[in-house]
Amino acid sequence: DAGITQSPRYKITETGRQVTLMCHQTWSHSYMFWYRQDLGHGLRLIYYSAAADITDKGEVPDGYVVSRSKTENFPLTLESATRSQTSVYFCATEDRASYEQYFGPGTRLTVT
Amino acid sequence: EDQVTQSPEALRLQEGESSSLNCSYTVSGLRGLFWYRQDPGKGPEFLFTLYSAGEEKEKERLKATLTKKESFLHITAPKPEDSATYLCAVQDPDNAGNMLTFGGGTRLMVKP
Structure with missing residues (x-):
């Protein structure tokens, strides 16, 4: 009954690697977001x-890919991580x- | 383009010293104005939604008000536990995806 969970909470990766950030909700809300x-x-x-199965770009989509096969999950993938993608990500x-x-607890991503 | 500006960027108060935070906005249309509280290392926590000019909402020591160009978050007799960053955001129905446009936040520090 946590509402929104994100995993991992912290991640360090190297430039060029693929990284997937996970987001899971228990409310069955139709709209989900990555900031x-x-x-x-x-x-x-x-x-x-x-x-x-319905996704679209926001303000800063370059370098990211998303999918949503189930209502409750909305993963975000960095296909080839760059240092400029070092940030805190919120679902x-x-x-x-x-x-x-309503926001999740965030994932702090560092790209070295 | 929608714009949200918060002032001041930082505010130091003594415990019990009331004050106000400002959120000025420019939008083509306003579906809602949202206030969030964010503690270090955590996701934004929802506080209030205001939908039309003249509306007011209260919660404990906080009161949010809305005009056609700005919103105020009044803090009455603050306590140290009110220390946090307060974020303001607007939702413009002309923007795709129900995107929130955020201000830069006001970092509030309440000293005992």
Whole structure:
């Protein structure tokens, strides 16, 4: 009954490696989001999903891939990690009745 | 392009010293304005949603208000546990994907 969980919470990887960040929700909200948070840029939307098998780009999608085969899961993949992708990544879901978005605990990713 | 500006960037208060945080926004349309609290190393925690000018919401020592151009988060008699970064975000129905546009945040420090 945790709402949104993200894994891993911390990850260090090397430039060029593929990395997948996981997001799981227990609310069955149709909308899910991936944001990144960087000093000086605040929170920015990477990708979003309106439902299973429906995904679309946000503000900063380059270098990222998403999929959503099940309503509850929304993984984010960095196909070939770059140092500029060092950031804190947050997954969120939206309550369609109120448009309120609820965030997970985040994944701190460092690309060396 | 939607813009959200928060001021001040940082605010130091003594315990019990009331103050206000400002969130100015420019949007083509406003579906909602959202306030979040973020503690270090954690995801944003939802506080309030305001949908139309004149609306007010309260929760313990916090009160959020909304006009057509800005929102205020009033903190009455703050305690050290209110120390956190407060984020403001807007949702514009003209933007795809229910994206939230965030401000840079106000870092609040309450000294005992």
